[in-house]
Amino acid sequence: MIHYSCDRCNKAINAEEEIRYVVRIDVQLAIGDRDNDQIDEASLAELEEMLDEIDAPSDEFTELANAKTFDLCSQCYSEYIDNPLAIETIGLGFSKN
Ligand SMILES: [Zn+2]
Numbered sequence: 001m002i003h004y005s006c007d008r009c010n011k012a013i014n015a016e017e018e019i020r021y022v023v024r025i026d027v028q029l030a031i032g033d034r035d036n037d038q039i040d041e042a043s044l045a046e047l048e049e050m051l052d053e054i055d056a057p058s059d060e061f062t063e064l065a066n067a068k069t070f071d072l073c074s075q076c077y078s079e080y081i082d083n084p085l086a087i088e089t090i091g092l093g094f095s096k097n
Contacts, residue, residue: 008076021077026067027051 004013004020013020051066
């Protein structure tokens with residue numbers, strides 16, 4: 001039996017009894033929007049930093065694109081899909097008016 005674990009909460013996922021979700025994140029520089037020589041170091045550093053935060057191997061980064069896949073349990077999937085960019089919503093004021 002193949003065991004998976006959720007990449008978000010580390011919970012073990014029993015693939016025979018639970019639904020396992022695979023999230024594929026494909027990060028690309030939109031280089032078609034600008035001249036190649038205008039890709040500055042700041043943009044590259046920013047992207048590399050983002051990739052580092054999700055433990056991406058930096059050697060793939062040199063291709064200016066990076067695809068990562070994550071296994072998610074159903075709970076994390078529902079939370080992820082509601083807010084895939086992890087935008088902080090606390091304090092934005094869901095006013096009842
Ligand atoms: Zn999870």
